[in-house]
Amino acid sequence: MRIIGPDTLTFGVDDLNACHEFLVDYGLEPLEKDRIGGYYEALDGTGIEICERDDPSLPAPLPTSTQLRLTTYGVEDQQTLDEIQEEMEKDREVTVNADGSIDFRDDLDFALRFQITRRRHLELDAEMINSPYAPPGRKPNELGVDDAFACQPRILSHVVYFVPDQERAANFYINRLKFVITDKFSKTGPFMRPQANRDHHTLFLIQTPEYMKGLEHFAFHMKGPTELMMAGTRMTEKGYTTFWGPGRHKFGSNWFWYFKSPMGANIEYDADMDQHDGEWTYREVDIAPGTSQVFLFQHRDKWIPMGGPPKGKGEGKPGAKPGDKPAAKPTDVPSSAPANEPAE
Amino acid sequence: MIMLCALADIPDGEARGFNPTGESQQTIVVARKGACVYAYENMCPHQPTRLGFKRDRFMNKTGGQLMCAAHGALFSVETGECTIGPCIGEHLIPLPIELSADGQVYLVSEPQEAEQWAS
Numbered sequence: 113m114r115i116i117g118p119d120t121l122t123f124g125v126d127d128l129n130a131c132h133e134f135l136v137d138y139g140l141e142p143l144e145k146d147r148i149g150g151y152y153e154a155l156d157g158t159g160i161e162i163c164e165r166d167d168p169s170l171p172a173p174l175p176t177s178t179q180l181r182l183t184t185y186g187v188e189d190q191q192t193l194d195e196i197q198e199e200m201e202k203d204r205e206v207t208v209n210a211d212g213s214i215d216f217r218d219d220l221d222f223a224l225r226f227q228i229t230r231r232r233h234l235e236l237d238a239e240m241i242n243s244p245y246a247p248p249g250r251k252p253n254e255l256g257v258d259d260a261f262a263c264q265p266r267i268l269s270h271v272v273y274f275v276p277d278q279e280r281a282a283n284f285y286i287n288r289l290k291f292v293i294t295d296k297f298s299k300t301g302p303f304m305r306p307q308a309n310r311d312h313h314t315l316f317l318i319q320t321p322e323y324m325k326g327l328e329h330f331a332f333h334m335k336g337p338t339e340l341m342m343a344g345t346r347m348t349e350k351g352y353t354t355f356w357g358p359g360r361h362k363f364g365s366n367w368f369w370y371f372k373s374p375m376g377a378n379i380e381y382d383a384d385m386d387q388h389d390g391e392w393t394y395r396e397v398d399i400a401p402g403t404s405q406v407f408l409f410q411h412r413d414k415w416i417p418m419g420g421p422p423k424g425k426g427e428g429k430p431g432a433k434p435g436d437k438p439a440a441k442p443t444d445v446p447s448s449a450p451a452n453e454p455a456e
Numbered sequence: 457m458i459m460l461c462a463l464a465d466i467p468d469g470e471a472r473g474f475n476p477t478g479e480s481q482q483t484i485v486v487a488r489k490g491a492c493v494y495a496y497e498n499m500c501p502h503q504p505t506r507l508g509f510k511r512d513r514f515m516n517k518t519g520g521q522l523m524c525a526a527h528g529a530l531f532s533v534e535t536g537e538c539t540i541g542p543c544i545g546e547h548l549i550p551l552p553i554e555l556s557a558d559g560q561v562y563l564v565s566e567p568q569e570a571e572q573w574a575s
Contacts, residue, residue: 127517134509177528177541274527274542324542328527351511355526372509376528 113195113290114188115306117314118268119158119230121330122182123375124165130374131162137350139265139343154332157232158268171223178326179376183271186229188308196226199288219284220275239336263343265332269382270313272328274320281317294388295363297399303363310387312364329370331380337367340383344369348411359408458563460486463555469519472512473498476563484551485514487522487533493561496536496548500524
């Protein structure tokens with residue numbers, strides 16, 4: 113069953129203007145330049161659709177705070193769509209849309225759509241590094257960083273649901289849609305990928321109470337770690353609030369930086385995720401800070417460790433000149449600040 | 457008493473973030489409804505993160521409730537109670553606040569207490 117991964121997440125939002133502002137700043141491109149709302153795409157055409165909460169075209173909402181209304185998956189071919197339709201019609205209503213896509217709800221009542229993927233195949237450069245005793249990744253005089261670099265999300269990478277029964281939810285995707293587990297946090301939930309995608313995960317499930325059911329976060333792949341760090345820094349400098357990161361996960365090995373969003377869900381930049389094939393055997397551990405990330409950092413305002421000797425100690429000594437100013441005091445984040453708190 | 461702003465600096469139905477300790481983070485959120493203001497620690501009861509998705513962006517569209525942008529939890533401006541979301545039934549931590557006769561908003565706290573709270 114050649115399912116590739118999520119093409120689109122559709123939201124029925126509370127504040128269309130705030131979501132537009134956020135998604136553009138995040139780096140997605142609005143398809144309709146003169147409209148607030150509609151489709152915001154990554155480089156390959158995957159993306160986010162935002163509508164008013166009461167838009168009658170949207171599937172019924174979940175009875176929780178989530179603003180997610182529809183997860184649309186891309187598949188490789190019509191044969192896969194036909195297989196999915198046949199499988200789902202065994203026990204649930206399937207709607208076939210005019211464009212050939214099919215709609216139904218999963219076993220936990222999340223609205224799903226499957227379509228021939230809208231992903232455009234791209235030939236893009238990877239983020240390259242120079243590493244000692246390895247062939248250089250960049251040519252002489254080719255720079256690794258430049259303030260002029262654009263930060264452009266490439267692909268809608270994965271979605272993460274809060275679910276009240278992670279085993280039941282996982283079994284639906286495994287048994288009915290042929291997803292495979294790549295790793296698992298015991299009692300919390302599995303990371304999964306569909307058959308036509310080698311990314312470590314396009315779906316992760318988190319066990320929660322029923323009243324939390326909905327979208328926990330979603331992520332777009334970036335070019336690489338440097339682009340991720342630049343994108344997150346730019347978001348922070350615009351005043352956006354970090355939820356978690358920057359850091360690097362253990363399962364999937366992907367770099368991460370999560371921001372809060374007006375869609376009422378966290379949105380992640382990710383980069384450099386592991387890929388797997390059928391030879392991989394999944395790992396299982398209890399979820400904990402140490403199993404979830406190999407390192408975690410916290411943004412701080414830029415500063416520079418220069419400016420002369422400490423105040424009152426430099427006069428008359430070598431290297432100090434009249435009129436020298438003391439070193440600028442960096443702005444420290446209080447030690448009690450919540451985990452991953454950025455300096456705003 | 458720490459003066460935060462004038463009532464007129466917070467549009468009706470909006471909220472602003474403050475940090476009385478002088479650090480760069482907004483550790484307090486003050487929301488306005490008409491002639492009333494309400495102050496809370498800017499911290500979600502669900503997970504220890506700030507509420508808004510952006511500096512000074514705390515409210516839902518109607519201005520009726522404070523929102524945690526991580527998972528969409530909504531909180532009553534008047535009581536701080538979470539009415540929907542992961543921390544339903546829990547409360548934001550209220551902070552004492554006063555509105556002076558000349559329309560200035562004060563946090564009722566000594567500076568050292570504020571530092572202790574924030575450190």
